[in-house]
Amino acid sequence: xxxxxxxxxxxxxxxGILTAKKLAKKYKKDDNIEIMVIDKNGYHxxxxxxxxxxxxxxxxxxxxIDLDKVFYGxxxxxxxxxxxxxxxxxxxxxxxxxxxxxDYLVLGTGSKPTFYGCKGAEEHALTLWSYEDALKIxxxxxxxxxxxxxxxxxxxxxxxxxxVVIGCGFTGIEMVGELAEWRNRLCYNFNIPEEEVKLxxxxxxxxxxxxxxxxxxxxxxxxLAKMGVEVMTHSNITEVRKDxxxxxxxxxxxxxxxxxxxxxxxSDLVTALDGEKIKKAPRNRIETDPYLRGMGKxxxxxxxxxxxxxxxxxxxxxxxxxENAEHSAKLVSxxxxxxxxxxxxxxxxxxxxxxxxxxxxxxxxxxxGTKNKQFVFSGFIAMLIKHLINMVxxxxxxxxxxxxxxxxxxxxxxxxxxxxxxxxxxxxSPNFWMVPLRLFVGVKWLLEGYEKVLxxxxxxxxxxxxxxxxxxxxxxEVAEAAETVSEYGEALPVPEFIANIVDWSMNLIFYxxxxxxxxxxxxxxxxxxxxxxxxxxALLGGLFTMPASILSxxxxxxxxxxxxxxxxILWFGFAGVALIAGSGSTFGLDYYVLPMLxxxxxxxxxxxxWYLFT
Numbered sequence: 001x002x003x004x005x006x007x008x009x010x011x012x013x014x015x016g017i018l019t020a021k022k023l024a025k026k027y028k029k030d031d032n033i034e035i036m037v038i039d040k041n042g043y044h045x046x047x048x049x050x051x052x053x054x055x056x057x058x059x060x061x062x063x064x065i066d067l068d069k070v071f072y073g074x075x076x077x078x079x080x081x082x083x084x085x086x087x088x089x090x091x092x093x094x095x096x097x098x099x100x101x102x103d104y105l106v107l108g109t110g111s112k113p114t115f116y117g118c119k120g121a122e123e124h125a126l127t128l129w130s131y132e133d134a135l136k137i138x139x140x141x142x143x144x145x146x147x148x149x150x151x152x153x154x155x156x157x158x159x160x161x162x163x164v165v166i167g168c169g170f171t172g173i174e175m176v177g178e179l180a181e182w183r184n185r186l187c188y189n190f191n192i193p194e195e196e197v198k199l200x201x202x203x204x205x206x207x208x209x210x211x212x213x214x215x216x217x218x219x220x221x222x223x224l225a226k227m228g229v230e231v232m233t234h235s236n237i238t239e240v241r242k243d244x245x246x247x248x249x250x251x252x253x254x255x256x257x258x259x260x261x262x263x264x265x266x267s268d269l270v271t272a273l274d275g276e277k278i279k280k281a282p283r284n285r286i287e288t289d290p291y292l293r294g295m296g297k298x299x300x301x302x303x304x305x306x307x308x309x310x311x312x313x314x315x316x317x318x319x320x321x322x323e324n325a326e327h328s329a330k331l332v333s334x335x336x337x338x339x340x341x342x343x344x345x346x347x348x349x350x351x352x353x354x355x356x357x358x359x360x361x362x363x364x365x366x367x368x369g370t371k372n373k374q375f376v377f378s379g380f381i382a383m384l385i386k387h388l389i390n391m392v393x394x395x396x397x398x399x400x401x402x403x404x405x406x407x408x409x410x411x412x413x414x415x416x417x418x419x420x421x422x423x424x425x426x427x428x429s430p431n432f433w434m435v436p437l438r439l440f441v442g443v444k445w446l447l448e449g450y451e452k453v454l455x456x457x458x459x460x461x462x463x464x465x466x467x468x469x470x471x472x473x474x475x476x477e478v479a480e481a482a483e484t485v486s487e488y489g490e491a492l493p494v495p496e497f498i499a500n501i502v503d504w505s506m507n508l509i510f511y512x513x514x515x516x517x518x519x520x521x522x523x524x525x526x527x528x529x530x531x532x533x534x535x536x537x538a539l540l541g542g543l544f545t546m547p548a549s550i551l552s553x554x555x556x557x558x559x560x561x562x563x564x565x566x567x568x569i570l571w572f573g574f575a576g577v578a579l580i581a582g583s584g585s586t587f588g589l590d591y592y593v594l595p596m597l598x599x600x601x602x603x604x605x606x607x608x609x610w611y612l613f614t
Contacts, residue, residue, distance in 0.1 A: 004032045005340060008093065008102040010083055011267075012039035012067055013047075014322050015303030016108035017397055018329035024074040026337055033340070035075055038093065038100065040082040042067055044397070045131045047110075048322060048390070051171070054128060054137040055178030056185070057361050057418050062409040064131060065398055073609030083269060088277045088297065104299045104336050107286060111264035111305040111320060114283060120240040125166065125260035128175055137259060141179070141186070144256050149190040155254075161197045162255040164245050166237060167262035168203035169210075170357050173220065175261055176201040177359035180227035185416050199228060200253060202235040202245070203262065209357060209365070213376045216365040223359050264320060270306060281308035285317070290347035291335050292328055301336060303328040309348060322393065323352050356386035361410075361418035383420035399611030434583040438539050441575045445552065446536030452529040461517075465525045466506070469515035492565045502561045531555060542588015545579060552576035 009020045020037045027033040044065040052058045067078055081095040086105075093100040113129050115121040126140060127133050141163070148160035165176040180199055187194045201208075201224070207217050208224075208231060224231055236248040240260075244252040265271070266284025273280065279287040279295040285308035287295045292307060294300040304325035308317050318324045327350040335345040354368035366382035369375045377385060387410060394402040410419060417423035455462065494502075510521040531551060538548035556573035559565045584590030602613045 004034065005103040006034045006036060006101065007104045007106070007336060008100060009035070009037045009106040009108060010039075010093065010269075011108035011110055011304075012037055012041070012044050012070075013108050013110045013304055014325035014393075015305075015329045015332075016106065017044055017067075017070060018326060019106050019108065019303055019333050020071070020076050021074065021396075022329065022333035023336065024071070024076050026333070028075050033075075034077065036077045036079055036100070036102075037067070037071065038079045038081055038083060038095070039067065040080065041131075042078075042080055043131070044070065047129070050128050050131075050134040051174040051178045052361070053131075053134040054175060055141075055182045056138060057178060057182070057415070058409040060135060060138075062405065063134065065402060069401070069608070069611070070398055073605060084272070086269075086273060086277075088300065091299070102299075104301070104339070106301045106303055106332055106336070107270070107294070107306050108303040108325075109267040109269050109306060112267055113260055114263045114265035115260065116263065118237055118240060120242075121166075121237075121260055124240045124242045125258040127260050128171055129264065140257060141182075145186045145190045145192065147256075148196075149192060157196070158198075159243060159254045160256045161192065162253065163197070163199050163257045163259070164253055164255045165199075165201045165259045165261060166203070166240075166245070167260065168201055168205055168208040168231070168233060169261070169263070170355065172201055172203070172259075172261035173208055173224075173357055173359060175259055176229050177224065177227065177363075178361070180224070180229050181360040181362070181416075181418055183228070194228075197228075198230070200230050200232060200255075202232045202237060202247070204234070204236050206233055208233065211355070212357075212365065212367050213374065216367060216376050216378060219378050220357070220359060220365055223363055227360065264305065266306060281317070288348075291345045292332050292348050293335075299339070301332045303332050311349060318348075318350060319352065321352075321355065324350065326393065326396075327352075356382060356389065358383060358386060361414070362420055362422070364420070380420055387420075401611040401613055404614050430586070431582045432586045434579060435542075435587050437575055438542065438545065438579055438583045438588070441552065441572065441579065442536045442539030442541075444536070444572065445532050446540065449529055449532030449536060453533055456526055456529050460522055460526060463517050463521050463525055465528060466510055466517070466521055468517070469511055490567075491563060492560055492567060492569065494561060494563050498561055499563060502563075528555070528558075539579070539583075542584035542586075542590050543593060545584030545588060545590055546581070549576045549579040549583065552579075 007023060009016045016037065020035060023035050027035065044067060046063040046065070049058070049063045053060055053063050071078055079100070081097040083093045083095050085094040087094065091102050093102065111129070113127040126137050128137060144160045148157050151157040151160060163179060165172050165179070176199060183194060183197050183199070186192070187197065208220050209217055221231055235250070237245060238248050239246040240258055243256065244254045245258055246252040264283070266280070266286070270280070270286060271284045278297060278300070281287050286302050286306050288302050288307055288309045289295060290309070292301050292303070292309065294302055305320040307324065307328055310317050328348065331346060331348050338345045351370065353370070354366065354374065356364060356366040356368070358364040363379055364382035364386055366377045366385045367374055368377070368385060391403045391406060394406055411421055411425050414423060414426040417426070419426065455464065510518055510524065512518055532555070535548045535552050535555070538544055553573055553576040556569050556576065559569055585594070601607055607613055
């Protein structure tokens, strides 16, 4: 019998979650392998989206992913505890609640802000590196505007309305961009002239986003200037006070709000680890071998921001970014599996594809490609790339559920048009305005199907929706249909290639080689007639209006493709599109039925395991 092994993944960040899920998939039927994830929080935070909550663009819950949802139905033991030290010799994690033995350890504890020894920064600046940080900044900014709206002293009001972001890297630029967009709404809500609000972004570096192409740097600076942000590079911050930021050789900027976004270092745990027990690099990252094991530690692997490794042919260590977390999680899980199986492990050979930065919700810059060829994008395309990449990652973490909620927050429930698609998908009108249209379309479909259903009941084999190919007398049926079309005008034109496809498929399914009707013709006609009646009743009752409306649109498309569609069919089609979303949620049975079904659906084990809920 094999000896039981325990794998502990310490930290439920980007790298930790993906590592645990990959290991759980491999060992789901192996009782000799235990997988444990330890984190001090019961949720995963989308660190790349913190600025959106901090500046009021998306709701607070949008950047939190509950870990019990992530690991539901999977062979992962989730433990909420804070590990304060690691005994590498005895393979024990020292937690606040209890201690944990391990056979294999994955370190993915992430990072924390670093202040580079700047006087007063840690005490007086707000940081942006956790869910709690984002909330703190959001409510601090609201408080600043509220205080400014009632301030008696012009000097006090000016301090309250001055905001300083320190750091011109990804986090700093994204934060100040979001704040610049939020300013309009804040000024409106608190009745403050926009010109009174001052925004600064500072850095010792000579330019913003230093790792980006010059074209993107110029575009970023222009965009920030257009948004009313003063960019101050070459600024050596000597001190951060409670009410000011001091810069070498320049006057101090008086401010009530200083946000520090100037870099990160290893987490508190990694910082506290004994450097003689595990080798650490600058900024408290852990040096690894090519297999992403801590130097000299055969059973300790490292993922994400904690890694300090310089791949062959490179001059710098792997970057602290999401793509590195994804790549390292894949390799670490593979190497742990290899180690347990006593097989050869693979070296880390990451290929990074670039980075994207959003400057508010409407505009972004992106530099993507390969090591040898990079492409630069800005504006709409850059934002599209960013959102698509985010959704690919969220599909790995929480499947359909997270992708859907992400789209809701980024595209559909957007305030003040703060999205790269503007407000075109976010306008929502009360659903009761759709009730008359829903009833009208329901009546029309019901009347369409009523007469036909009686004929089908009388003789199901009497095919009248399809033309006969052998009986010339059947031309009377076609003529009758043509007369019906003529009441509403000529049939709508159908492109030749679509008509050819329809003819081919009908010949294949509905006619024999002799030209007689097949049994499928009877099934099709009966199904079409029943569908018309069912759609009519569903829309009239407001029950399952989404599938009914979609079916309505599909039937319209089929009738049009047949070449016999009168112009009236356009009303059915476009009305069906308008009714798809929520038309039965007021004065309809969907108001009562859907919430009940949703509660039942979300409790089903396979739904929870595969994230098939909204």
